[in-house]
Amino acid sequence: MRRQNLALVMAAVADAGPLSRAAVAGRTGLTRAAVSSLVDELMTAGLVAERGPAPSGRVGRPGSALGPDPAGPAGLGLEVGVRHLAACLVDLTGTVRATARADHAPQDRDPADVLRQLADMAQELMDSHPSPTAGAALAVPGLVTPDGVVAHAPNLGWRQVPAAALLAERLPGVPLTVDNEANLGAQAERWLGTGCADAVHVSAEAGIGAALLVGGRLFRGVRGFAGELGHVPVHPDGEPCACGSRGCLERYAGAAAVVRAAGLREPAGDRVADLARRAARGEEPVLAALERAGVALGTALAGVVNLVDPAAVVLGGAYAELGDWLLPGMRREIRARVAVRPWDPGALTVSALGRRGPVLGAAMLTVRGVIEDPARYASAVAAR
Known part of the structure; x- marks a missing residue:
C-alpha cells in the first residue's frame, strides 16, 4: 500500500x-x-x-x-541512427541537461565498435553531470527482442546483435533497456509533445517505422515486432524490396527512394536536410518526389486509420522536417480512403520533437519509470 x-x-x-x-x-x-x-x-x-x-x-x-528534484536521478537516452549516434541526459522535470551527437556509418563498422563509441559518449555525459543516472534506454531502427537483442535492423546491417549485453559491459551498474526507435519516439510524443494517449506515430529516415499508442500504452504485437509500416505494400506488384516482398512503402517514401525519384545523387551529408533545402528552393523534381512519397504514406496510413481508429497520426523523426511537402498528399489520400467513418484532417500533425524524439523518449523511459515507481528506485539506491 x-x-x-x-x-x-x-x-x-x-x-x-x-x-x-x-x-x-x-x-x-x-x-x-x-x-x-x-x-x-x-x-x-x-x-x-x-x-x-x-x-x-x-x-x-x-x-x-x-x-x-532537478538534482535528482536522470534518465540516459541513447540512439543508434542510420547515420548518427546520439545521447542525452534528462532530469525528473523533463529538462534536457546534456546532449552529445556524432556522425557515423554503421554499415562499415562492427556493431560492437559502434556501441563502444556510444557508451563512451554516454560516459562523458554522465561524468560531466553531477546527478546520479537511474537507468538508460537505447533506441534502434529495427526489431528488438525482450532481452535487448537487435534481431534485425536492415538499414544498419545488423542481425542478432546483443546490444544490451554489449552496452552493459561498457556501462556497468546502469540498468539498460533496448527498444525500437519508433516506439520510443511515440512515447516521447506522449510525454513531451502532444500528450495524446491514442495515436499512431510515424518515424522515418532511411526506413519507415510506426508505433501505436492505445490508452497511453504501446501496442507491441505477439512478439513485440508491431509497427513495421515501411514494409506495408502500397503497390502489390510494384518495385522489389530488400525484405523480399514487392511494392513496400519504403520503396516509395523512404529517404533513399525520394532522392532516387528526384533524379539526385546520394548526398555526402544529411539526405533529409538536403531534400528540405531543395524543396524550399522550389526544385520541381524534388517537389514531385515528395508529393509521390506523401501519397504513398497516406495510402498506407489510411489502412491504419481504418483499422485502429486513432485520435491522432503524428509524423516524426527526420520526416518531420519534410512535413510541409509530405502532408498535403498524405491528407488527401487519408481523406479519400477513410470514407466510412469521421476523420479530422487536423488529426494528422508533425511532431515538434522531430529527430530528437527517439533519444528523448529513451531518456524519458527511465524518468517515467522512477516517477511511476519511486519505491523501486529508492530500494535500488539503498541496496548499493
Whole structure:
C-alpha cells in the first residue's frame, strides 16, 4: 500500500506540480499526515524538492511548493541512427541537461565498435553531470527482442546483435533497456509533445517505422515486432524490396527512394536536410518526389486509420522536417480512403520533437519509470 501511495504522490507532484502538501492530499485523497510522511520519504530519496511558497489564495502563511528534484536521478537516452549516434541526459522535470551527437556509418563498422563509441559518449555525459543516472534506454531502427537483442535492423546491417549485453559491459551498474526507435519516439510524443494517449506515430529516415499508442500504452504485437509500416505494400506488384516482398512503402517514401525519384545523387551529408533545402528552393523534381512519397504514406496510413481508429497520426523523426511537402498528399489520400467513418484532417500533425524524439523518449523511459515507481528506485539506491 505504501508503495502505491508513494507513486500516487510522486505522480501528482511530477504531472501537476508544483503543489503544496495540502494540494497533493486533495489530488490523491490521502490524509495530510500521510502525504507529509510520504513527501519526507521522497525528499530523502532525492526525488522531490521544495520550490518556495505555494500560492493558495488563502489568508495565512503559504505552504511550500513541491516539485520533482532537478538534482535528482536522470534518465540516459541513447540512439543508434542510420547515420548518427546520439545521447542525452534528462532530469525528473523533463529538462534536457546534456546532449552529445556524432556522425557515423554503421554499415562499415562492427556493431560492437559502434556501441563502444556510444557508451563512451554516454560516459562523458554522465561524468560531466553531477546527478546520479537511474537507468538508460537505447533506441534502434529495427526489431528488438525482450532481452535487448537487435534481431534485425536492415538499414544498419545488423542481425542478432546483443546490444544490451554489449552496452552493459561498457556501462556497468546502469540498468539498460533496448527498444525500437519508433516506439520510443511515440512515447516521447506522449510525454513531451502532444500528450495524446491514442495515436499512431510515424518515424522515418532511411526506413519507415510506426508505433501505436492505445490508452497511453504501446501496442507491441505477439512478439513485440508491431509497427513495421515501411514494409506495408502500397503497390502489390510494384518495385522489389530488400525484405523480399514487392511494392513496400519504403520503396516509395523512404529517404533513399525520394532522392532516387528526384533524379539526385546520394548526398555526402544529411539526405533529409538536403531534400528540405531543395524543396524550399522550389526544385520541381524534388517537389514531385515528395508529393509521390506523401501519397504513398497516406495510402498506407489510411489502412491504419481504418483499422485502429486513432485520435491522432503524428509524423516524426527526420520526416518531420519534410512535413510541409509530405502532408498535403498524405491528407488527401487519408481523406479519400477513410470514407466510412469521421476523420479530422487536423488529426494528422508533425511532431515538434522531430529527430530528437527517439533519444528523448529513451531518456524519458527511465524518468517515467522512477516517477511511476519511486519505491523501486529508492530500494535500488539503498541496496548499493
